[in-house]
Each structure stands twice: as C-alpha cells, then as structure tokens.
Amino acid sequence: MKSINDYRGIVDDRIISNIYKLANRLYGKRVIHVNSTYYGGGVAEILSSLVPLMNDAGIDAGWRIIRGSNDLFSITKKFHNALQGDSINLSTIKKKLYMQANEDFSTYTHLDHDLVIIHDPQPLPLIQFYKKRQPWIWRCHIDLSHPHAELWDYLKGFILKYDSMIVSHESYKNDLPMRHYIINPAIDPLTHKNKPLNDVTIKKIINKFHIPTDKPLITQISRFDKWKDPIGVINVFKRVKKKIDCRLILCGNMASDDPEGLKIYEKVKQDAQHLIKSGDLILLTYESHILVNVLQQISRVIIQKSIREGFGLTVTEALWKQTPVVASRVGGIPLQIEHGINGFLYDPHDYDGFAEQIIELINNDELAHRIGTAGKEYVREKFLITRILIDYLELINQHLN
Ligand code: UDP
Numbered sequence: 001m002k003s004i005n006d007y008r009g010i011v012d013d014r015i016i017s018n019i020y021k022l023a024n025r026l027y028g029k030r031v032i033h034v035n036s037t038y039y040g041g042g043v044a045e046i047l048s049s050l051v052p053l054m055n056d057a058g059i060d061a062g063w064r065i066i067r068g069s070n071d072l073f074s075i076t077k078k079f080h081n082a083l084q085g086d087s088i089n090l091s092t093i094k095k096k097l098y099m100q101a102n103e104d105f106s107t108y109t110h111l112d113h114d115l116v117i118i119h120d121p122q123p124l125p126l127i128q129f130y131k132k133r134q135p136w137i138w139r140c141h142i143d144l145s146h147p148h149a150e151l152w153d154y155l156k157g158f159i160l161k162y163d164s165m166i167v168s169h170e171s172y173k174n175d176l177p178m179r180h181y182i183i184n185p186a187i188d189p190l191t192h193k194n195k196p197l198n199d200v201t202i203k204k205i206i207n208k209f210h211i212p213t214d215k216p217l218i219t220q221i222s223r224f225d226k227w228k229d230p231i232g233v234i235n236v237f238k239r240v241k242k243k244i245d246c247r248l249i250l251c252g253n254m255a256s257d258d259p260e261g262l263k264i265y266e267k268v269k270q271d272a273q274h275l276i277k278s279g280d281l282i283l284l285t286y287e288s289h290i291l292v293n294v295l296q297q298i299s300r301v302i303i304q305k306s307i308r309e310g311f312g313l314t315v316t317e318a319l320w321k322q323t324p325v326v327a328s329r330v331g332g333i334p335l336q337i338e339h340g341i342n343g344f345l346y347d348p349h350d351y352d353g354f355a356e357q358i359i360e361l362i363n364n365d366e367l368a369h370r371i372g373t374a375g376k377e378y379v380r381e382k383f384l385i386t387r388i389l390i391d392y393l394e395l396i397n398q399h400l401n
Contacts, residue, residue, distance in 0.1 A: 022390060033063045137164050181391070187379070215247050253287040303326050319379045
C-alpha cells in the first residue's frame with residue numbers, strides 16, 4: 001500500500017505536513033472516483049496513485065470503472081475527438097447507446113458516498129440516473145477550448161447538473177458557468193514507470209524487448225492516435241536520419257477505451273513498411289510500465305509531436321528522467337516546458353524545427369544534460385502526485401466542510 005511518507009526525500013517535508021493538515025477534517029469521508037479504464041492513458045495512471053494516497057491520508061476513497069462495450073467506447077472516442085474539434089454525426093443511436101451504458105452501470109453500482117468525482121465524458125451522464133444526495137464534480141482531462149458545437153450543447157445538458165468541474169488549464173473551461181478548479185496532472189515518482197532503475201534492470205528490459213542500442217534512439221510514447229501524430233513523427237525522423245544515423249521507436253499500448261488504436265497502428269505499419277524492414281523504425285505495443293520507464297531513460301531525445309494534447313503526461317515522465325524533450329507547443333505541453341530552458345517547443349507543423357532541434361541535442365551532450373537537469377527540477381516543483389493530492393484535499397474540504 002502506498003504511503004505518503006514514502007515521498008519524504010523526494011518532496012520537501014513541508015509538503016508532507018501540509019497533506020496531513022489538509023486531511024484532518026476529512027477522516028472517514030467517502031469519496032468515489034468513476035472513469036472508464038484501469039490502464040492505458042493518463043487518467044488511469046493518476047487514479048492508480050491518487051486513490052491509495054487519499055486512503056492513506058484518512059479518506060475512504062474508492063474507484064469504479066464504467067463497464068463499456070466496444071460500441072460505447074467507439075462512440076465516446078468520437079465524442080473525445082469532436083470535443084477536440086473534429087466533426088461528428090451525433091445520431092440518435094449514438095446518444096441512445098451512450099445513455100444505456102450509463103443507465104446499466106447505475107443499476108448495479110450504488111453511489112451513496114459523500115462526494116462523487118466523474119472523470120471525462122464516458123460516465124458523464126451517470127448523474128441523470130441517481131438521486132443526488134451529495135456534491136458531484138466533473139473532472140475533464142480533455143482540451144475543451146474548441147468543441148464541436150452540437151455535441152458540446154448536448155453534453156452541457158449533463159455537465160450543468162454538476163456542482164463544479166475540474167480542468168487541466170484555464171482555457172479548457174469554455175463557457176460553463178459553474179465553479180471550476182484548475183488541476184494540472186502529475187506523475188508518481190515511485191511507480192515502476194517513474195522510479196530510478198539500476199543498470200542491471202535496464203539491460204534486462206532492453207534484452208527482453210529486443211531494443212537495439214547501437215545507435216541513438218528517438219522515441220515517442222503515445223497511444224496510436226491521430227492527435228499524437230505518429231505519421232508526423234516519422235516525417236521528422238526521416239529529416240533527422242538524413243543527418244544522423246539513429247533509430248525511431250514508437251511505443252503505444254492499446255487502451256481498452258480507445259478502439260481506434262489498432263486502425264492507426266495498422267496504418268502506420270503500412271505507411272512505414274520500408275523503415276520497419278530496415279530496422280530504423282521500431283513499433284512497440286506492449287503494455288509495460290517498466291518498458292516505458294526504460295525507453296524514457298535510454299532515449300537520446302523524447303519527441304511528443306501532438307496536434308492536440310490535454311496535458312501530456314508522457315512529457316512530464318520524460319522530463320523527470322532528465323531526458324531532453326522536443327514537443328509541440330499545444331494544449332498542456334507549454335505548461336511543462338519553457339522553450340530553451342527545460343525542453344523545446346515547436347509548432348506541430350514545423351517538421352524542420354523539430355528535426356534540427358533533435359539533431360542539435362544528439363550532437364551536443366552539454367546542452368542535453370543542462371536541459372535534462374532543468375526538466376527534472378521543474379517536475380519536482382510542479383508536477384508530482386503529492387501536489388495533486390493537495391489540490392484534491394483542498395477541493396474536497398471546500399465541498400464537504
Ligand atoms: N502509456 C503507456 N504505455 C504506452 C503509451 C502510453 O503506459 O505504450 C502511458 C504514458 O506513459 C502516460 C499515459 O499512458 O502515463 C498517457 O498519458 P498522456 O497524458 O500523455 O496522454 P493520453 O493517453 O491521456 O492522451
């Protein structure tokens with residue numbers, strides 16, 4: 001079981017003390033989180049750490065996952081895309097299936113807690129199917145600044161019933177009138193994905209997953225998703241490759257609530273056949289946190305060429321490992337990177353900018369080291385799980401005391 005004390009030495013003792021102080025009016029309060037997957041993607045990542053730590057702080061915190069069929073998740077993925085600006089055919093059948101899945105879940109999941117926290121659009125309509133006896137909070141991790149108008153209007157019908165909402169960035173609140181909170185996501189430095197690994201373990205993982213280390217590695221770790229622009233990453237890589245002999249790794253697991261992943265993976269595989277054959281491009285689809293950790297540590301550069309990005313925990317994770325990051329200036333990424341100080345930011349369509357920066361980082365060890373060191377300290381200050389825990393404790397106090 002995770003314990004708050006385990007973070008001593010990583011964060012200042014004042015932070016640990018503040019957590020206990022904020023928790024002392026919340027002992028025994030029952031809080032429930034609901035989302036749609038227990039692995040793959042940033043939300044599952046955060047809840048896996050946050051829920052045990054809330055319990056250690058003295059709150060009775062639980063976590064439920066809405067049971068969804070492929071149909072539901074293919075609809076909610078379309079919602080996700082449309083909330084980020086895509087078009088959508090908002091048909092009656094889509095709405096019906098969406099509502100049905102939420103109603104079904106409500107019949108076998110009783111929510112009699114003191115506070116309910118619903119994550120993202122998949123379980124959003126649950127609020128329709130309960131007699132409301134407590135505050136409900138909608139925590140949305142998506143960039144809501146340019147949503148599809150008709151979908152936004154439809155979803156607002158549910159959102160307005162909530163007492164408050166949490167978003168990752170001020171601009172994501174859109175036109176919602178209720179009380180809102182900004183909580184930046186964060187990483188847990190003690191998980192398999194983020195803890196320091198010794199050389200023996202790193203070697204073992206490299207061998208197990210057959211990762212060649214004879215040439216510099218450039219890596220993007222992301223679900224196979226068009227917003228993460230894997231094809232764009234390959235185009236950048238081709239430019240880098242003209243100047244430096246290196247390899248590209250695209251590592252993307254298949255999240256259970258993202259049915260598009262396989263399609264995009266197949267397309268990348270098809271488009272980049274010759275790079276795969278020559279060994280210049282390696283596609284990995286394993287679900288392995290330790291593999292992600294190793295890749296983030298051994299790569300010369302981590303690239304995150306997203307076109308849209310709610311926050312981008314993969315960026316935080318790489319910064320924490322002191323590996324230089326070259327990323328798009330979109331969504332939550334600029335919250336984490338100050339260009340030229342602790343990483344580099346480019347317009348997602350600036351392939352040359354990305355490529356030249358990667359080449360410079362591979363050629364200049366001193367620069368890579370300086371940027372990497374600054375990245376880790378920035379994360380320590382702003383983006384560790386202990387800070388999220390404090391944000392939630394403050395928010396729960398405001399709702400329950
Ligand atoms: N992730 C992973 N394996 C993969 C790809 C991604 O464990 O093959 C994790 C990644 O390390 C990060 C999360 O999934 O913790 C992705 O979060 P992010 O905010 O970057 O993007 P999202 O998937 O939520 O859009």
